[in-house]
Amino acid sequence: MPVVPSEFRASTHELPPRSRRLFGKWWRRQSPARQDRFATLGPLVSVLMFLAAIISAFWYLRSEELEREHESVKRDTEVTQQQIRLRLIENQEQLVRIAREITTRAVDQDEFLGQATTFARERPEVVSLTWLAADRAPRVSYLSPSHTFNGSRYSEAPEGASAPLPGPAVTKSEPEWAFEAARDLRQPVYSRTYSTSNGQPVFQVQVPLIDRSAFAGTVVAEYSVEALLRYFVPTEVANRHGMTLLDANDRVLASTTSRAMLKNSERPSIFQDIPVAPVGNGLILRGLGYRTSIGLISNTLFWMVAALSALTVWMLLGTWRHMRRRLQVQSALVAETNFRRAMENSMLTGMRAMDLEGRITYVNAAYCSMTGFSEAELIGKLPPFPHWPPDRMEENRRLFEQELQGRSPAGGIEVKVMRKDGTQFDARMYVSPLIDAKGHQTGWMTSMTNITEAKRIRDQLSASHERFTTVLEGLEAAVSVLSVQQSELLFANRSYRLWFGADARGHGLLAGDHPDDEIPVHDGDDSVDNLSGLPTQELTEAGSDPREVYIESLDKWFDVRARYLQWTDGRLAQMLIATDITARRRAEEQAAQQAEKAQVTSRLVTMGEMASSVAHELNQPLTAITNYCNGIISRVQSNAIQTPDLVTALEKTAKQAQRAGQIIHRIRAFVKRSEPQRQPSQAHEIVEDAVELAMIELRRRNVAIHTYVAQRLPVLMVDPILIEQVLLNLLKNAAEAIDNAKLPPPRRNIELRIIPRHTPEEGGVIEFSVTDSGPGLKEEVLGRMYEAFFSTKSDGLGIGLSLCRSIVESHRGRIRAENLYNGHSVVGCRFSFTLPVDTTHSSNH
Template sequence: MKSTALFGLVIKPFNWLRKIRGFRLVYTPLLAIVLFTVVMGIILGTLHLQEKGQQEAALFRELSFAKQRIQLRFANNADSLNTINREIAASSEDTKLRQLVREQADDLVLNNHEIVKIIWLNAENTKQWTVPVNNAKTDWISKTQNDQAVNEGLNKAIELSRATSRAAFSQFISLNLSDEEPLVKDRRTVFWQVAPNIVGGQVIGFLAALYTTQGILDIIPGELKAHYRFTLLTDKERVLSISSDRDTPKRAFSNQTSLDIGVLSPNLVLRIDTYPPPTNLTFRMLIGVVIGLSAFVIWSLWSVLKQMQVRQEAEANLSTETSFRNAMENSTPVGIRAHDMQKRITYVNRAFCEMTGWSAKELVGLLPPFPFWPDARRDELVDKMNRALLSDTGSKTGIEGAILRRDGSLIQTRTFIAPLINERGKQTGWVTSLIDISEPKKIREELAASQERFITVLEGLDAAVSVVDLESDQLLFANRFYRENFGDDSKGHFQLAGNANNLETLHDVAEDLQDSPPGIPTSFLYQESESEEIQLSDGSNKWYEVRRRFIPWVDGHLAQLLIATDITARKEADESARLQEERMQFTSRLTTMGEMASSLAHELNQPLSAISNYCMGVAKRLEGNLDPALTKDILPALEKASEQAHRAGTIIQRIRGFVKRSEPQRKSTAISEIINDAVGLVEIEAHRHRLTMTSNITENLPEVDIDPVLILQVLVNLLKNGLDSTREAYPLSSRWSAPAVNISADLDTSIFPAMLRIQVSDGGSGIPELVSQRMFEPFFSTKSDGMGMGLNICRSIIESHQGRLWAVNRMDAEHTKLAGCTFTILLPLVSPEAAGNV
């Protein structure tokens, strides 16, 4: 019993010691953490109090600095205003000096953001000038309803300054501005500073400067306003302006001071607030360090476990990937080899060994030139390999080369090269892959030769050959003739294919075939269209014989093949032959008509002469035998009938003389007779179209040595052209107001020697510029039934007489549009033959 008790007494101290040791192992780290936390709390508290004191001292310094800046600015502004006042007093009679004073005031406003404008008022408070003038900086006051409040504040400040003879400030003026007004924050509260201008003890005027309270805060440097918020208040805690709308935290430091900006200035208080809260950064940093270290230990243990798991998974994946890559490299027919930075072979796959006939052991470690390169091309292949390793050419297009197999056979290859990058991003060599292209290259060479022969044939054709994709309208092929005539796009193809409706039909066909089952019907592809003659509408007036058909292109899309042969020369020849035949037929009809007109004139001349004689005979017999009343009615009628018959005979005689064909014969002729004959011939047609003709012939014109028949032909042609031009310009209903076709003859004495001038003028629409350039060309005519020979023959006749013929358009009175045309003929008064005889 005693031994058991003794054993218990011995064991209890050991248990107690074990408990103490366990307690120490468990709670010692916790106690150390608690002691560390308490010590750090005391340290951080002390640092917090020190930091707070430093922040309050810094806040007071910044406030004092801002106050000094504002007071200094107002003192400088007051000095500037007094200086301007002195210069105003000195510039009462000097205009240039007054202008310099205003410019000085304008510079003061421009350089001081807190001043909105400056006004100069005389002793009767009448405004003399304001700066700046017409500036957006002051226009906003006049655009609002605050003029009265601003003027009242100015008047009170002026009265205070007048009473004290010192600079005075007005009370703060709050403006009612719309929130949409620009710069509404900067212009919410303003006040005046008035500086009296005293000369000889008399106030001669006042210089008033309008301040904005927000502008006063702009005097404070921006770097201070970035860290602190400044506020302007009155002595009644009324907020006038604030440097920022950003709210300050509740625990922010604050301080304020009174601004003494002048003797008679309102009470202003400048308050400063800190943006960031006065936090103990060091304390939080140490707490964060302790918590972060503890978390880092736990995270480190957890990360080690996760990294071990990830590493095991990566090793398993790497083994699987390696097996997969080995299987893929052994199964591919592409030969693969790797090189280090010294171009030594470090790896080859089984396909490369089979391609060369060499084993991997024999190839690994070799340097270029390699034994599987042909001896004759080793230098070339070495150069290609060096250039490919230094550029990206081999990785994009590949390098053509050759491999000499161990059995002596030669195969053509294409090699692609890519850099080998390790896990650190550093290049350790290159990997090359080789493809056997012997058979494809042979096929390509045969196809290239066949295509070259085919292209040579197409390029030599004198016809346009083009192929266009009907889905994308892209030109797929064009030969030389097409490119030279239509360019490198598909516009010419669709011009030859037909109109826009035809193009829409082609697109519909392409869409229908795209929506149909795969493949293009053979019956549809080989439907060749008949040849079609197409005239281009691009102004070239070329004709092409076009054949079209649908073909499947190499990519399986539907395309249209078009072959166009230039037949412009043939069409022009056909058209020329047709026009020549029409001219021959027209000439034949004119010849026949001339012969018939001559015969008809001869046959009608005798009956008309008999009718005239009978009428005159009846008139003679009736004279003195009838009642005077009857004689008065019948005899004039018979005389008129005789005159008309004589006139008809004269007209027929003129027609006969005009159409009579004879050899050109010059003789001295009065031009008035030819003009009268021409007017007589054309007057019948003029009356038929309800038009009039006039003639103005200068008296006592000398006779000229001309061929009267040919000159008559020229005048008749010109008169008929004038009638046609007037008839086209005036419809039948308004021809009563059409001007007459006028022919005149006089002497042109402005040249030496003087020449006979004949002018034919009409009141038509003139001659267009394009027509005037070609109207004297043979076979050119603007009339549907004209031969185009009239004016050409007329010019030839006049030039054979050593004369000139030309046409000039006439403008209307307003010179806005053409009002007719005048043809002028100049003929020499003496023929060259007669002048030579003299």
């Protein structure tokens, strides 16, 4: 009779008498095995239920806490929104009163400025107050002195608040949108938030000026979103919760918490969003709440209960496993026997056991399958075995005697095996002794593997290696492999041996190492690890970028490509492939010489085209010199000149001669052939020289030029004559375009601007732009204008713009052209090019 566990006896005492009797009958009907299972599962279920109750209690308390925190965040958010709303409504009423006084002529511009000063002083959230006319022109503007952005006064903008500018609907600014809405609706309108030039978020309220039912402009008040949140969030609210103002795109405009906290953390689980009235237009006030109590995972009591429950469950499961262990051991023995038999039958390696006399005592299924003989045909056989080929009997007998004597090599023996059908295959046999439980040898175990396919693949690999070596030997490029640790030349093809011999020094020359150094040193090179001399990138990738190396002893240039690889013996090696590029280098040198000649030719052509203008420019000082000299001679002959008058006339004559000499000096310096020489240059000096030469052509064509050069520009590392040539060519082309278009005098002008820029693609650059008011360029010309010998002028050579592009790109710059439009009409053209800044000299300046 099985014993009822105490846990079940205690639980049955709590049941009514009838239930106890029914439970006792059901329990006695169960088998002993099922009673043991129930006795184990009962306490286990009780422990799990207790753990579930603890988890539920913790979860309920956490939900209550979240609900209370959410209500607190909602209440504080509504209080803050009410504070901001009341302030905005109060400000709006004051602005309506000011607008009413403006329309009734009770306030002029000076009085408006005084009221604006008082209005902004009492309201720190107001950035500016502006009186706009109906045509959007600012009448009076006041900027609050208390607002600074990024260390600079916001009031540096003379026009006050961001002025509305008319434009297409797609690109309409927020001030323009609010201006039109106030004009159409005849009531105060709040704009959407936007960023100032300093990146500060603001929004506007525009109150219309209605003069006898006519729209007379607006009164614009610009609010700082950050100041609005700073001054109107109650202190007790800010201490409890974070308040954030967001736009319609869920972008944070201002917050009482730090930006780093908002950026580094996800959205809090407790938050409340309320639109900011009366602004609307997507401005949202969000209250943020954070849990202060520890969660379920961080609760020590919870983990203590969980640990005790897990310990109890583990002990119960251990008792249950101990009860089943005997049955499991018996089942495991049967399974192990079946497993070993199945493993032997599924192996592809043939197994053969022999006694000490050489008699076969065991073969597995794979051995029978490989030879074609059955187990009955092999067990009990003595040599010669049926799978020995007749023509290899003596050899197999010798190997068999060696096997019985225990002298078989550890790497196995390669033999020929004959199948039952007479076919043969290659096999490798490994022999090991059979040792019984007492440590005595009882025989030999032989394993046999079919290596026919592996041998065929090995032969193919050998042939492939031979073909690969033949290809490498036939290459015109030098291929060499050098061991990194031992500096030993592991491989060199015919071209390498022809140029450098069988010495590893040629590999070092190609790799850029000094021939006298045993170990190359790479100080300061981040691509090489100084401790081991290895590249810091993965060895499976190609090494460095292709390099061009000059070998003085051969008078040759080589294009060298390097990579690291693992040699056949496991050593780390460096492989170099060096291609002779001497012919290409010489061609490049000739092309550079031709480009230099083209630059000089272009300057000479430019001066030839400006010959008449130069003659006219020189004619004026020469004529003045002639007139002064003739006048002096006549007055000296008649003794009608005094010494002061004579000195004055001679000074004027010298000044005109100096002017003519400067013109000739500029032209000679411009067309003089010289080697390209890059030097630290100032942009304003290059512009002055180019404009002085261009003025000769511009005066002849009656074209005005407006030049703007930004202050304190960084230093350029350029050839100033070449950059001057580019500027002169662009200015001359602009003047010709304006003159050929027969434009009236008010439109005959060119704008030259030199400003610093910074782009993600080019970094810090200086931009030179030449803008004209000519007819622009046609689309087909825009695509071909940089082609050599392509020109739109009947007498043009077509090398000007092509040469300009070559000069700019040789200085690592970019040149571009674009038409300027007014609607669908072309109103001009702009050529611009950029030059990179010399940061070394800029830092020194």
